[in-house]
Amino acid sequence: MSGYENSGRQQLEKDLQSGKLPxxxxxESQKDLxxxxxxxxxxxWAVCRxxxxxxxxxxxxxxxxxxxxxxxxxxxxxxxxxxxxxxEVRTICADAYIxxxxxxxxxxxxxNADKMQIQAQNALLKVIEEPPQHILFIFCCGSAKKLLATxxxxxxxxxxxxxYDDDRSVQQAYETALYIAExxxxxxxxxxxxxxxxxxSRVTAKEIIENLMEIIGNAMRYRVTGKAExxxxxxxxxxxxxxxxxxxxxxxxxxSDKLDSNINMNLFGAWLCAELRRRKQKT
Ligand SMILES: [Zn+2]
Numbered sequence: 001m002s003g004y005e006n007s008g009r010q011q012l013e014k015d016l017q018s019g020k021l022p023x024x025x026x027x028e029s030q031k032d033l034x035x036x037x038x039x040x041x042x043x044x045w046a047v048c049r050x051x052x053x054x055x056x057x058x059x060x061x062x063x064x065x066x067x068x069x070x071x072x073x074x075x076x077x078x079x080x081x082x083x084x085x086x087x088e089v090r091t092i093c094a095d096a097y098i099x100x101x102x103x104x105x106x107x108x109x110x111x112n113a114d115k116m117q118i119q120a121q122n123a124l125l126k127v128i129e130e131p132p133q134h135i136l137f138i139f140c141c142g143s144a145k146k147l148l149a150t151x152x153x154x155x156x157x158x159x160x161x162x163x164y165d166d167d168r169s170v171q172q173a174y175e176t177a178l179y180i181a182e183x184x185x186x187x188x189x190x191x192x193x194x195x196x197x198x199x200x201s202r203v204t205a206k207e208i209i210e211n212l213m214e215i216i217g218n219a220m221r222y223r224v225t226g227k228a229e230x231x232x233x234x235x236x237x238x239x240x241x242x243x244x245x246x247x248x249x250x251x252x253x254x255x256s257d258k259l260d261s262n263i264n265m266n267l268f269g270a271w272l273c274a275e276l277r278r279r280k281q282k283t
Pocket of ligand 1: 047048049050053054055056057058059060061
């Protein structure tokens with residue numbers, strides 16, 4: 001594997017483009033945001049009425065965005081462990097044989113699929129072995145290894161996270177993201193520039209940006225719920241208003257696009273620093 005490429009994401013994009021997505025897929029990612037965006041993309045692709053699927057514009061795509069498409073069902077989670085239990089699986093299996101309302105496919109999203117009890121996974125087997133034609137199951141999990149082999153042998157697994165040599169670099173990317181987030185509220189630009197200037201690889205940059213998106217998202221949530229995961233997210237939420245936070249989120253999305261389009265890494269750090277400092281000015 002070279003650069004920041006990720007074979008799981010590439011394979012998924014290829015399969016979507018060629019229209020060859022199987023009736024059941026497993027998405028593997030440790031990141032809520034990555035998972036959410038990928039599930040959304042697949043759902044839009046599956047129900048889109050436009051020409052270039054997903055078009056993001058047709059009424060079906062808009063319904064996915066608004067979480068109100070009648071042919072998409074997210075399994076209910078129960079208990080402290082937030083798992084899909086066997087009763088819920090049975091409900092889904094019975095429903096799976098009823099034709100879709102308006103799309104060509106009916107989609108069932110199974111969050112925390114790797115936490116499902118064996119009994120619940122077994123209950124799913126039949127519908128996965130002999131699927132109705134119009135069905136699409138999306139298993140969301142942190143680690144596909146925890147799914148039964150009998151399920152894994154009948155689905156396509158896409159690993160969405162970027163892979164590293166070791167866990168240390170994952171931790172480092174998170175720590176760098178936290179450091180950058182901490183200095184977003186700093187009046188001196190120097191620490192921010194230093195931290196961003198040190199990012200020399202696309203893999204690391206991509207990972208740091210994804211972590212930052214998560215942190216900004218949590219800071220936004222803090223403004224609404226008053227609950228934060230850590231002091232950095234709390235102080236961001238206190239210091240910045242919703243507008244400033246969403247502008248930073250927007251900048252991070254642009255940054256992610258720039259990384260995809262092969263921006264020169266020397267320019268990247270300086271560009272991002274300038275953008276973030278411009279965004280953070282209190283309005
Ligand atoms: Zn569409």
